[in-house]
Amino acid sequence: MAPTAEHPGGAAFDAVILAGGEARRLGGADKPGLTVGGRSLVEHVVAAVAGARTTIVVGPERPIPGVAFAREDPPRSGPVPALAAGLNEVSAPWVVLLAGDLPFMTASHVTALLNAATTQPPTPGRPTPRIPDNAAGPMSRSAAGATSWEAAPPSGDARERTPEEWVEAVGGVVMVDDGGREQWLAGVWPTARLKRALAAYPGRSLKGLLGPLTAVRLALPGRPWFDCDTKDDLEEARMNVLNEWTALACKELGIDPATVDRDLILDLTKEVAHGVARPAAPLTAYLLGLAQGAGTASDDSAAKLITLAKNWGQATTETLTDD
Structure with missing residues (x-):
């Protein structure tokens, strides 16, 4: 397939994002609406599929521009009915299927999935991609992009395929x-095959539906598959954002990240926010930075400020009664 305006890898695609689960392990919270890095989880995923012709979020409607919404019938009846509801709105030859709680999923990860789907197994001596009629062995692909057949492709006739036939042949x-x-809510699937399989599928498991359609199992750098099922997961995602911000801020300011005791600064701002006032927390961190830059801060200045914040009530009484 030649590259198109829809996607640099050459695949025109729609996206279906499942964002209507019950979130039992989060106490029934609106999981896709929880925030990481200043925006909701589902907004992170929507941003990752910005190249889609149409993005369908299956779940409650939210104020997200450029997104179509659908609901499974009945609501919260499981991922297979939710997928069916989303697929009703899909017309592109490929569909990207994602969970609505993937804070580390990015557009580059989606590009990698699509490129894996649209890359042919090599056929020596033929410049035109060819797929054996009876090729059934699924491929595996590493983050580096190397492809190997999990089972050797069977011998048999091979012929040139039209783009439509090719999409039908390669699977997801x-x-x-x-x-x-396998993370069944992070993948790319040929739309026509998926719709036919879904129409004939009596089960409730995504693995049961998608497993027979799988051609490539793809490992990617980072943790794009990481989902937020628990409070600990959510906290981990938020701390990851903090790590990224710290690294970027240090680079911008010309600071060696190794010299920043982030946990100590966080303890300081927490104690000041709780013990003094919220606006005092960033102000205190700024003042400490000024003192360190001027060389007037001691090695234990942060610890002294933490103690001062913890004893703020007593400190203000003493200050106000000083002669």
């Missing part, structure tokens, strides 16, 4: 986590 791509486990 599912992302795997760092333990090699």
Whole structure:
């Protein structure tokens, strides 16, 4: 397939994002609406599929521009009915299927999935991509892009395919986590095949539906498969954002990140916010930075400020009664 305006990898695609689960392990919270890095989880995922012709979010409507919404019937009846509701709105030859709680998913990860789906197994001596009629062995692909057949492709006639026939032949791509486990809510699928399989599928498991359609299992750098099922997951995602921001801020300011005791600064701002006043927290961190830059701060200045904030009530009484 030649590259198109829709996607640099050459695949015109729609996106279906499932964002209507019950979030039992989060106490029934509106999981896709929880924020990481200043925007909701589902907004992170919507941004990752910005190149889609149409993005369908299956779940409650939210104020997200340029997104179509659908609901499974009945609501919260599971991922297979939710997928069916989203697929009703899909017309592109490929569909990117994602969960609505993937804070580390980016457009580059989606590009990698699509490129894996639209890359042919090599056929020596033929410049035109060709797929054996009876090729059934799924491919695996690493983050580096190397492709190998999990089972050797069977011998048999091979012929040139039209783009439509080619999409039908190659199957889908599912992302795997760092333990090699398939993440069925992070993948790319040929739309026509998926719709036919779904129409004939009586089960409730995405694995049962998507497993037979899988051609490539793809591992990617970072943790794009990481989802927020628990409060600990959500906190980890938020701390990751903090790590990224710290690194970027240090680079912008010309500071060696190794010299920044982030946890100590966070303890300081927490104690000042709770013990003094919220606006005092960033102000105190700024004042400490000025003192360090001027060389007037001691090695234990942050610890002294933490103690001062914890004893703020007593400190203000003493200050106000000083002669």
